Amino acid sequence: MHLVFATSIVPSGTATTGYEIANAAIVDALRRAGVKVTVLGFIWPGAAPSDPEHTIVLGEVDVRTDNASGLQKASWLLRAMSTGLTFSSVKLRAATPDQVRAALASIGPYDGYVLNAAQFAGAFEDVFRDRPAIFVAHNVEYRSAEENAAAARGLMQRVLYTREAGLLRGIERRLCDRADFVWTLAEDDRPLLGIDRDDRSSALPLVTRLDPPPPPGPRETTCDAALIGTWTWQPNRIGLEWFLGEVVPHLPADFTVRIAGKTPSDLASAHPGVRFVGFVPDATEFVRSARVIPLASRAGTGVQLKTIETFELGLPSVATSRSLRGIANVPDNCMIADDPVEFARALVDAARNPGPDADGRAFHAAQRAALDREIARGLARIADAGHEAAA
Template identity: 65%
Template sequence: MHLVFVTSLVPDGTLTTGYEIANAAIIDGLRRAGVKVSVVGFTWPGKQPIDPDNTVLLGSVDVQTHTASAKQRLLWLGRAIVEGHTFSSVKLRKAGEARVRQALQKLEPFDGYVLNGVTLAGAYPELFRNKPSIFVAHNVEHQSATENAAAARSLVERLLYTREARLLKQLEAKLCGQADFVFTLAEDDRAPLGIADDRLSATLPLTTRKTAPAPLPSRQPTYDLALIGTWTWQPNRIGLDWFLQRVVPHLPDDMTVKIAGHAPPGLRSDHPGVQFVGRVKDATDFVRGAKVIPLISQAGSGVQLKTIETFELGMPAVATRSSLRGIADVPENCTVADDPAAFALALTHATRLRLPEGDGRGFHAAQMTAMDRQILRGLAALSFALRRQAA
């Protein structure tokens, strides 16, 4: 079977965001199942696809809103309103339908599509209806947009997110309805998307790497807590704000907290132990330098890749229930707490008592086995659709 993986950003070997990590894991899973996978989409500016022989590029694009100029953001917004597209999808309309059609023609013959998220599929909604398809719903996007609207810092921002939520709900319903099978990354996402029937969808467990890292028996942490993430992404920012404003005030003054990743302007904490360290050279080394990992999700849907990575590394953690979306088996060295004071107390106990590290290789193996099983279900549905189409 030959499938075209339709994605906003093609894998370039730099796994810096959860979206990129998930994409690489899904493509690897399809190939383990014996599928020939070709990829079509954009690259980040200055980047090249890691698998150029099986990739057709539509161009390069920086999809980040916070790095765009005010003029560019206004152009995106104006075009989105005029054309009736979501703000995220209109950024990818620069390629034009003719170029996308040409890219698909280069890949013929192929059997079907894997529509990876709503962004590129939503930018050209009529181009991917001619063959059977699997839709990968990374999140319940309309739900995330609604949460972002509630947390917006201005009326204009709230109105934009509200518009985005309305359009995304329509788009997700359309993509789920036309797909022959849907993968979500968390069990709780199936019902909001209207696909809770096992004949229509399945939850796809993920891993953040092809092989599990070996435990470090002599690890020597140099700080208490470590957080890393893309804090300009609104669901992540909501979690970080909750942590800084409601959890950190309950932490002892001598507790050290290092926060890595791009921090938007105005992000600060009065706690003497909190330090914003920006981008780090090696995310795994950074995480392993801490005694405990706080998993702080408060919003969004889909799976938290940082949670999976933490468990693969066997790191002790304190997690909110929202951080455990899509995780069937929570390791014993993870404490669950949603109340801010209880969360802070659990962190304090975990750092003082030095919770034992686990061996994440078992967690990684279980995730990969479950993922391979679910991918076969999706491929079976696609095979049935191909036979029906040929009849």
């Protein structure tokens, strides 16, 4: 079987964002199942595809809103309003639908599509109707937009997120209805999308690394707690704001917290132990330097890849219930707390009384085996759809 993996951004270099890590896990699982995969999409400016032999690049785009100039943001907004597209999808209209069709024609014979997330598929809805398709719902985008609207500070931002939510609800409904099968990244997302039947969809357990993690071993800790992420992404920001505003005030003055990743300039903390460290060269070593990992998600759908990575590394953690969506087996060294006072108390206890790290290899192996099973289910369905179309 030959499938086209249609995605916003094609792999280039080391996967760093949650979106890229999830894509790498899914493509690798497809290829383990014997599928020939050709990846189609845009690429970051100045980057080169990791697998050029099996990649079709439509052009260069930078879809990060926080990187865009005011003029670029205004242009995206005007185009979105005039075309009826979402703000996220209009960024991908750097190519026309006819150019996408021409790129597909250059691939040669193929059997179907894996439509990876609503942004790209929503930008080119009419292009991918000629063959069987699996839709990958990384998140329930309309629900995330609703949560963003509720958390928005200004009227204009609230109006824009509300508009996105309404458009995304329709796009996701159409993509799910047309797809022969849907993969979500969390079990809770299936009913939100109206596809919670086993013949229509399944949830993909993910891994953040293709090879097994190392066994537990000695590590040097330099802080009590460490968080890393793209904090300019609104669902991540909501979690970090909750952590800084609700949890941190209950931590002792000598409790040290390090926060890595791109952070909005208006986020700060008066706690003497909190420090924003920006970019770190090695994300794994950064989190391994902490005695405990706070997993503080409070919004969003889909799966938290940082949660999976923490469990693969066997690190002690304190997690909100939202941080554990899509996780079937929670390790014993993860404490669950949704109340900020309890969350802070659990962090202090884990940092002051450290136990041994867990062996993350068992978690990784279980996730990978379950991923392969669900990939096989979707492939069987798309194969059946191809046979029905040919009959």
